[in-house]
Amino acid sequence: MVETKQSGPGTSEPGSARQRILDTASRLFYESGIRAVGVNTLAARAGVTKVTLYAHFGSKDGLVAEHLAERDRRWRETLARVSAASETAEQRLSAVFDGYEEWTVADGFRGCGFVNAGVELTDPEHPGREIIERNKDGIRTWLTEIAEAAGCPDPSDVAEEWFLLLEGAVVRATLRQDATPLHRAHRAALRLLREEAGG
Amino acid sequence: MVETKQSGPGTSEPGSARQRILDTASRLFYESGIRAVGVNTLAARAGVTKVTLYAHFGSKDGLVAEHLAERDRRWRETLARVSAASETAEQRLSAVFDGYEEWTVADGFRGCGFVNAGVELTDPEHPGREIIERNKDGIRTWLTEIAEAAGCPDPSDVAEEWFLLLEGAVVRATLRQDATPLHRAHRAALRLLREEAGG
DNA sequence: TTGTCACTATACAAACCGGTATGTAGGGTA
DNA sequence: TACCCTACATACCGGTTTGTATAGTGACAA
Numbered sequence: 001m002v003e004t005k006q007s008g009p010g011t012s013e014p015g016s017a018r019q020r021i022l023d024t025a026s027r028l029f030y031e032s033g034i035r036a037v038g039v040n041t042l043a044a045r046a047g048v049t050k051v052t053l054y055a056h057f058g059s060k061d062g063l064v065a066e067h068l069a070e071r072d073r074r075w076r077e078t079l080a081r082v083s084a085a086s087e088t089a090e091q092r093l094s095a096v097f098d099g100y101e102e103w104t105v106a107d108g109f110r111g112c113g114f115v116n117a118g119v120e121l122t123d124p125e126h127p128g129r130e131i132i133e134r135n136k137d138g139i140r141t142w143l144t145e146i147a148e149a150a151g152c153p154d155p156s157d158v159a160e161e162w163f164l165l166l167e168g169a170v171v172r173a174t175l176r177q178d179a180t181p182l183h184r185a186h187r188a189a190l191r192l193l194r195e196e197a198g199g
Numbered sequence: 200m201v202e203t204k205q206s207g208p209g210t211s212e213p214g215s216a217r218q219r220i221l222d223t224a225s226r227l228f229y230e231s232g233i234r235a236v237g238v239n240t241l242a243a244r245a246g247v248t249k250v251t252l253y254a255h256f257g258s259k260d261g262l263v264a265e266h267l268a269e270r271d272r273r274w275r276e277t278l279a280r281v282s283a284a285s286e287t288a289e290q291r292l293s294a295v296f297d298g299y300e301e302w303t304v305a306d307g308f309r310g311c312g313f314v315n316a317g318v319e320l321t322d323p324e325h326p327g328r329e330i331i332e333r334n335k336d337g338i339r340t341w342l343t344e345i346a347e348a349a350g351c352p353d354p355s356d357v358a359e360e361w362f363l364l365l366e367g368a369v370v371r372a373t374l375r376q377d378a379t380p381l382h383r384a385h386r387a388a389l390r391l392l393r394e395e396a397g398g
Numbered sequence: 399t400t401g402t403c404a405c406t407a408t409a410c411a412a413a414c415c416g417g418t419a420t421g422t423a424g425g426g427t428a
Numbered sequence: 429t430a431c432c433c434t435a436c437a438t439a440c441c442g443g444t445t446t447g448t449a450t451a452g453t454g455a456c457a458a
Contacts, residue, residue, distance in 0.1 A: 399458100400457100400458090401456105401457090401458085402455100402456085402457085402458100403454105403455085403456085403457105404453105404454095404455090405452105405453080405454085405455105406451100406452080406453070406454100407450100407451085407452080407453100408449105408450085408451090408452105409448100409449085409450085409451105410447105410448080410449080410450100411446105411447085411448080411449095412445100412446095412447095413444100413445075413446090414443105414444080414445065414446100415442100415443075415444065415445075416441105416442100416443095416444105417440105417441080417442100418439100418440080418441070419438100419439085419440075419441090420437105420438085420439085420440100421436100421437085421438090422435100422436075422437080422438105423434100423435085423436070423437100424433100424434090424435090424436095425432100425433085425434090425435105426431100426432085426433085426434105427430100427431085427432085427433105428429100428430085428431085428432105
């Protein structure tokens with residue numbers, strides 16, 4: 001059996017060491033910030049030795065990058081799930097905002113993990129930056145497709161404005177610890193959709 | 200002579216040790232992130248000993264807080280300056296976006312220093328958080344006054360939507376290293392102003 | 399049985415972290 | 429002169445950082 005694995009020994013089965021490290025990283029990095037969490041803490045909390053961690057991910061930066069990739073994967077799944085039931089473009093647009101609002105309501109909300117990582121990873125060569133950009137590009141594409149489906153004359157223009165509202169709302173919601181910015185952005189986005197597609 | 204000083208020994212004259220530390224902190228914290236810059240580096244780059252730094256600011260957290268306060272002070276000055284020449288509400292609104300665009304064009308642009316600090320300072324008790332909130336509240340107030348002056352029926356509502364566009368544009372501009380999100384937000388904000396005030 | 403694999407346990411290296419202790423030099427002032 | 433203030437230099441504290449080296453353990457497969 002030719003198994004395709006990028007690096008490290010382990011499998012990615014639910015309870016495997018690798019998965020436990022990734023899950024713990026996801027939680028701790030988001031809660032406390034990437035720089036604030038050391039590999040010692042991380043390994044201890046994952047119930048794994050540091051040696052195992054390094055066997056799987058090579059370095060902390062490597063772990064950070066894989067963690068972001070995993071987060072991106074999960075994020076795309078969520079997006080697909082919440083818009084599975086949607087039929088119209090309006091419903092699909094709402095689904096995106098609903099997805100974010102779902103996040104925001106949960107306690108321990110600390111904004112967008114990718115934006116936060118972008119703030120912390122100041123080195124432009126960091127392997128994680130690529131994944132951050134890929135994620136944001138995924139959202140932009142997603143929004144553009146909705147605008148196209150709605151028949152907007154200039155879909156990418158509308159999508160970018162939606163994106164501004166969305167990103168701004170997440171930042172505002174984080175600082176205020178309150179979901180109303182997202183509701184406001186949601187409303188504004190729908191208004192824009194009706195203006196652009198309906199006109 | 201009864202001199203009013205909050206803490207530390209020094210004056211704040213242009214070339215003073217205190218001011219040099221603050222200036223260096225402003226540059227390094229913004230460039231590399233707060234956690235990434237140690238007090239050793241900071242003191243060395245400011246041409247000051249660590250003892251002096253601690254005499255003035257008590258702790259790194261204290262320095263971070265004072266640095267943010269200083270940044271807020273400068274930011275308000277900039278805002279006052281760019282809108283000094285403005286007469287109409289529309290001009291004053293544009294001045295805010297112009298102020299941000301001015302920033303964005305400069306190289307080494309790494310987004311809003313307050314948002315970034317908010318991401319890094321995960322401890323809710325950190326003295327810097329208060330200043331971040333004060334700064335954001337200042338912007339909100341500023342925008343609300345513009346909406347009032349323009350005769351919008353619900354000024355705080357319009358101001359919050361402008362804020363979403365502004366904050367979103369800064370985040371997008373940072374990730375893309377490109378000022379077009381700010382131009383787009385600027386346009387959208389003016390459109391909204393005309394709809395709300397003109398109608 | 400022997401080997402491989404994923405993992406644990408421990409210990410260590412070298413650098414860096416925030417913060418402090420001790421002592422000195424120079425200017426302002428009374 | 430005597431004092432105070434500011435800043436200097438140096439050396440140190442305990443703890444943490446990322447990363448590695450070494451040895452051992454249990455499971456599974458040929």
